[in-house]
Amino acid sequence: xxxxxIRYVLGHILIIEGALMLLPCLVALFYQERxxxxxxxxxxxxxxxxFLMSRKKPKSYLIYTKExxxxxxxxxxxxxxxxxxxxxxxxxxxxxxxxxxxxxxGFTTTGASxxxxxxxxSHCSIFWRSFTHWIGGMGVLVFLLAIVPLSxxxxxxLMKAExxxxxxxxxxxxxxxxxxxxxxIYFSLTLIxxxxxxxxxxxxxxxxTISFGTAGTGGFSIKNDGMxxxxxxxxxxxxxxxxxxxxxxxxxxILLFSRDKKAFLIDEVKxxxxxxxxxxxxxxxxxxxxxKSFGTALTDSAFQVxxxxxxxxxxxxxxxxxxxxxKAILVLLMFIGACSGSTGGGIKVSRFVVTIKTIFKEITSFxxxxxxxxxxxxGKPVEHETIRSINVYFITFIMLFVISTxxxxxxxxxxxxxxxSVTTCINNIGPGLxxxxxxxxxxxxxxxxxxVLMFDMLAGRLELFPLLLLFHPALIKDFFTRGKH
Amino acid sequence: xxxxxxxxxxxLRIIIVGCGKVGxxxxxxxxxxxxxxxxxxxxxxxxxxxxxxxxxxxxIGNGASYSVQMEAGIEDTDLIIAVxxxxxxxxxxxTIATQVGNCAAIARVRNPDYSKEVSYLxxxxxxxxxxxxxxxxxxxxxxxxxxxxxxxxxTFAHGEAELIKFKVPAHNILDGITVANLSQNIFSNLLVCxxxxxxxxYIPSGDFKINAGDIISFVSHRENARKFLNKIGFNTxxxxxxxxxxxxxxxxxxxxDLLSMGISVKIIELNKARCEELSILLPEAIIIxxxxxxEALLKEEGISxxxxxxxxxxxxxxxxxxxxxxxRVSTAKVITKINRITFREVISQLDLGSVIxxxxxxxxxxxxxxxxxTNSKNSNIETLYHMFDQNVEAIEFRISEDTExxxxxxxxxxxxxxxxxxxxxxxxxxIIPSGQDxxxxxxxxxxxxxxxxxxxxxxxxx
Numbered sequence: 001x002x003x004x005x006i007r008y009v010l011g012h013i014l015i016i017e018g019a020l021m022l023l024p025c026l027v028a029l030f031y032q033e034r035x036x037x038x039x040x041x042x043x044x045x046x047x048x049x050x051f052l053m054s055r056k057k058p059k060s061y062l063i064y065t066k067e068x069x070x071x072x073x074x075x076x077x078x079x080x081x082x083x084x085x086x087x088x089x090x091x092x093x094x095x096x097x098x099x100x101x102x103x104x105x106g107f108t109t110t111g112a113s114x115x116x117x118x119x120x121x122s123h124c125s126i127f128w129r130s131f132t133h134w135i136g137g138m139g140v141l142v143f144l145l146a147i148v149p150l151s152x153x154x155x156x157x158l159m160k161a162e163x164x165x166x167x168x169x170x171x172x173x174x175x176x177x178x179x180x181x182x183x184x185i186y187f188s189l190t191l192i193x194x195x196x197x198x199x200x201x202x203x204x205x206x207x208x209t210i211s212f213g214t215a216g217t218g219g220f221s222i223k224n225d226g227m228x229x230x231x232x233x234x235x236x237x238x239x240x241x242x243x244x245x246x247x248x249x250x251x252x253x254i255l256l257f258s259r260d261k262k263a264f265l266i267d268e269v270k271x272x273x274x275x276x277x278x279x280x281x282x283x284x285x286x287x288x289x290x291x292k293s294f295g296t297a298l299t300d301s302a303f304q305v306x307x308x309x310x311x312x313x314x315x316x317x318x319x320x321x322x323x324x325x326x327k328a329i330l331v332l333l334m335f336i337g338a339c340s341g342s343t344g345g346g347i348k349v350s351r352f353v354v355t356i357k358t359i360f361k362e363i364t365s366f367x368x369x370x371x372x373x374x375x376x377x378x379g380k381p382v383e384h385e386t387i388r389s390i391n392v393y394f395i396t397f398i399m400l401f402v403i404s405t406x407x408x409x410x411x412x413x414x415x416x417x418x419x420x421s422v423t424t425c426i427n428n429i430g431p432g433l434x435x436x437x438x439x440x441x442x443x444x445x446x447x448x449x450x451x452v453l454m455f456d457m458l459a460g461r462l463e464l465f466p467l468l469l470l471f472h473p474a475l476i477k478d479f480f481t482r483g484k485h
Numbered sequence: 486x487x488x489x490x491x492x493x494x495x496x497l498r499i500i501i502v503g504c505g506k507v508g509x510x511x512x513x514x515x516x517x518x519x520x521x522x523x524x525x526x527x528x529x530x531x532x533x534x535x536x537x538x539x540x541x542x543x544x545i546g547n548g549a550s551y552s553v554q555m556e557a558g559i560e561d562t563d564l565i566i567a568v569x570x571x572x573x574x575x576x577x578x579x580t581i582a583t584q585v586g587n588c589a590a591i592a593r594v595r596n597p598d599y600s601k602e603v604s605y606l607x608x609x610x611x612x613x614x615x616x617x618x619x620x621x622x623x624x625x626x627x628x629x630x631x632x633x634x635x636x637x638x639x640t641f642a643h644g645e646a647e648l649i650k651f652k653v654p655a656h657n658i659l660d661g662i663t664v665a666n667l668s669q670n671i672f673s674n675l676l677v678c679x680x681x682x683x684x685x686x687y688i689p690s691g692d693f694k695i696n697a698g699d700i701i702s703f704v705s706h707r708e709n710a711r712k713f714l715n716k717i718g719f720n721t722x723x724x725x726x727x728x729x730x731x732x733x734x735x736x737x738x739x740x741x742d743l744l745s746m747g748i749s750v751k752i753i754e755l756n757k758a759r760c761e762e763l764s765i766l767l768p769e770a771i772i773i774x775x776x777x778x779x780e781a782l783l784k785e786e787g788i789s790x791x792x793x794x795x796x797x798x799x800x801x802x803x804x805x806x807x808x809x810x811x812x813r814v815s816t817a818k819v820i821t822k823i824n825r826i827t828f829r830e831v832i833s834q835l836d837l838g839s840v841i842x843x844x845x846x847x848x849x850x851x852x853x854x855x856x857x858x859t860n861s862k863n864s865n866i867e868t869l870y871h872m873f874d875q876n877v878e879a880i881e882f883r884i885s886e887d888t889e890x891x892x893x894x895x896x897x898x899x900x901x902x903x904x905x906x907x908x909x910x911x912x913x914x915x916i917i918p919s920g921q922d923x924x925x926x927x928x929x930x931x932x933x934x935x936x937x938x939x940x941x942x943x944x945x946x947x
Contacts, residue, residue, distance in 0.1 A: 064537075154538050173540070175540050176540075
């Protein structure tokens with residue numbers, strides 16, 4: 001294994017994290033908060049360690065699938081470990097486990113919080129918390145690829161390991177420009193949202209942090225009561241933007257830059273919108289009885305549906321009080337997740353579409369046993385290899401889910417709480433139902449449960465395999481033995 | 486977004502159709518040189534493998550289809566290279582591409598039926614280049630049979646200058662003398678460009694000492710090369726007869742070439758029908774129907790008396806074994822064709838004599854074209870060769886304008902290490918430069934270097 005490139009990339013990741021941590025320092029400077037000094041210290045620490053790690057050039061720039069996965073998994077762990085330190089230093093989250101939970105929840109764009117009183121945090125901490133969503137949304141390695149020229153052509157394997165979805169395609173021939181285009185779209189959409197929120201009378205700090213949470217489909221709220229007290233206009237802006245960030249970014253590229261607009265009929269995006277509209281309609285009808293008016297019901301259900309399916313996890317209302325059907329729909333949406341190639345989590349719409357098509361194909365084969373039929377997406381046949389990997393993904397997901405549920409159940413918080421807190425973490429959403437519902441938090445759980453959930457969040461964000469690969473015996477052995485050279 | 490994209494982008498946008506051996510070699514080399522490459526192949530696995538290793542975009546589909554080409558962005562493409570295994574598909578790809586987009590097109594066409602019509606096809610279909618690897622390989626083989634001592638011969642400046650590679654045998658007069666000594670005492674009008682020794686390539690300076698077993702490459706004027714080799718005791722007569730194993734396309738082209746040079750040709754081919762075809766196409770050649778790997782048959786056909794022996798079957802392993810066998814039982818000049826481009830290091834350690842790689846010849850020719858096209862503004866590079874497993878580049882620059890290098894004696898220029906000015910072509914006169922010579926406007930200058938990515942003659946300065 002090419003350990004030197006892993007070290008080199010990890011070093012760069014720390015340098016980037018250190019640089020990004022200067023932003024909360026600026027916020028602290030603006031609000032005259034003393035906590036900013038801790039961010040400055042950790043930023044300096046990251047820079048020094050990162051510099052030392054990346055000082056020596058790697059022997060080879062070759063990144064195979066395994067190096068790509070290992071680098072990605074380790075980057076995310078490292079990123080979270082350093083990102084958690086300021087919370088401990090400022091004393092706002094005294095326990096490192098809690099701080100790590102909060103940071104992983106931030107980077108993986110989950111938005112599950114252990115804090116009961118968010119409003120007591122300093123501005124710089126709130127900013128950093130929300131900013132982790134923005135960094136984690138598009139991915140820090142994609143950011144790295146956009147700015148650091150890594151020679152060698154195999155660095156697509158880094159992007160593949162980090163970007164969500166069953167297949168990762170490039171927009172333009174070079175990884176570097178693909179990564180740049182993605183970040184440009186991401187950045188522009190975020191700016192538009194900030195502008196629209198400002199236009200709705202929100203103050204700058206709130207619009208920026210809320211936009212970070214929306215863009216990364218994260219969902220850390222900056223108020224104790226979530227999004228409940230914002231105006232109708234702001235709720236709809238956030239609803240629309242959550243939905244937009246859940247759309248595959250390839251669609252935006254095609255829409256904006258490709259001359260071949262016909263290709264815009266992406267199956268996944270079509271199904272994504274069909275699911276959102278159907279779910280919103282059903283829930284609106286179901287909750288109209290307990291809402292003040294049809295308008296409120298529509299707003300709440302649209303907001304909640306897009307918040308859950310994009311795995312953002314903002315809430316305008318305590319949906320734990322809704323009827324069973326609506327809650328069941330929301331839990332289903334948690335699993336479906338957003339489009340691949342977006343910032344959202346979950347299993348992804350495309351995997352479901354392919355699986356459902358496979359099921360239909362299988363049923364047809366009972367009627368016509370010798371029937372040959374290729375499954376198509378966007379008018380193109382899906383490779384057998386892709387279908388196989390999707391099937392394995394589902395099985396692995398279920399296994400991991402079952403094991404995590406079992407471990408969390410040891411605490412005995414009731415089935416709904418156990419089930420939904422694992423669901424919400426592994427799918428990177430945020431609030432669950434029951435004791436971890438939208439009005440509650442994860443602070444009361446035991447450290448063991450927190451570590452299980454942290455693992456689930458990382459596994460969910462990195463789509464299972466990069467993280468699971470770290471535990472493969474051959475790889476561990478490889479890691480601790482010296483290479484031949 | 487596209488502003489800064491345009492700024493730090495110097496490469497061309499290239500579509501490569503076909504991800505076979507040549508396609509991959511081209512992809513590797515061109516992506517290293519910073520071009521934006523999109524590859525198209527119907528085989529998803531191959532596309533996947535290539536995109537995993539190189540920074541290129543892959544599209545699965547038929548490269549000749551309009552919609553696939555549109556998806557690959559044909560409208561903004563500078564160059565399309567079609568190297569699938571079907572000639573017709575390659576031609577169709579290029580024809581469609583030139584209709585849709587405003588791009589240059591290169592097609593690989595191998596069928597001898599078309600080979601006579603290459604220039605007609607090229608003109609009528611509006612292609613930039615039609616390349617025929619077997620024909621190129623045959624040409625190179627023929628050159629080597631013309632001067633059998635040489636392991637490899639490359640020609641520059643329209644055949645006026647030759648780069649000749651040979652191995653220094655034990656007890657040769659070259660054994661133990663320095664490069665400076667060679668040009669002072671033995672033969673002055675040549676330049677030793679590179680020495681291969683134990684897998685390393687050296688660009689020698691004057692005090693470099695030549696040992697027996699070294700493989701030396703030197704540049705000189707065509708006639709001088711022969712005189713030099715004669716002087717140091719090599720046989721420089723062309724062969725009179727040759728034995729070719731395998732009757733494929735390369736064998737046909739080679740036989741045709743050799744027959745026209747007055748060399749008698751014997752082809753051993755297993756397939757009866759193919760033998761009949763060959764006998765119609767090449768009435769002067771002796772066509773033997775039989776298994777070329779059969780030792781008895783080879784003996785019967787007089788392998789031990791053969792003056793030259795060319796292994797051109799489709800299977801590399803067979804070719805290698807045949808060559809090793811021929812070297813054992815005869816004193817013939819042997820040439821081996823190797824199709825696969827993997828394991829080159831191992832192959833170069835075997836004592837095979839001359840080896841030709843049709844796939845490399847193809848990609849080299851295309852690369853040379855791309856290099857020249859990239860620089861069409863400055864129009865500096867005439868030809869480019871990769872040598873010694875791509876460790877050395879030989880670049881021919883045209884000096885079309887005044888540069889700061891002009892009219893300065895070469896010894897006063899501060900050149901990079903591992904770089905050599907091998908000859909200057911001044912209106913067709915080949916000058917093997919000494920320290921007093923200088924570069925003038927209108928010259929073409931050939932340099933040898935282990936550095937890569939030179940685009941301009943100024944790059945040679947340290």
